[in-house]
Amino acid sequence: MTQEMVIYLATESVWTLLKISMPLLLISLIVGLVISILQATTQIQEQTLSFVPKIISVFIGLVIFGPWMLQQIEGFTRLIFELMVEVASK
Structure with missing residues (x-):
């Protein structure tokens, strides 16, 4: 496995994670x-009020x-x- 393949795989994994x-x-x-x-407008400061709708x-x-x-x-x-097949065939 070359250095370019490792960098490519790392880049693709980060982009996939972000997507x-x-x-x-x-x-x-x-x-x-x-x-x-x-x-803020109603001055209700209940913590669970924001948690449940997010979930x-x-x-x-x-x-x-x-x-x-x-x-x-x-x-x-x-x-x-x-990539595994490509590395194994070399």
Whole structure:
């Protein structure tokens, strides 16, 4: 395995991680921001008020984005196996 292959694999793994985690993180960020604005306007400072909607929205996001996330993971796994075959054949 050459140095270029290792760098390529590391780069692809980081990009795959970012692509997979970004939709759920953005959903959680937006819901948290909306809840924080509502808490600031109503002066309700209950901690569980922001936690429960975030969990529910992340679960809904998993249902919506789950198939796409699985395809991304499958593509990355195929890439790893292809690289393993390439390294083994050398």
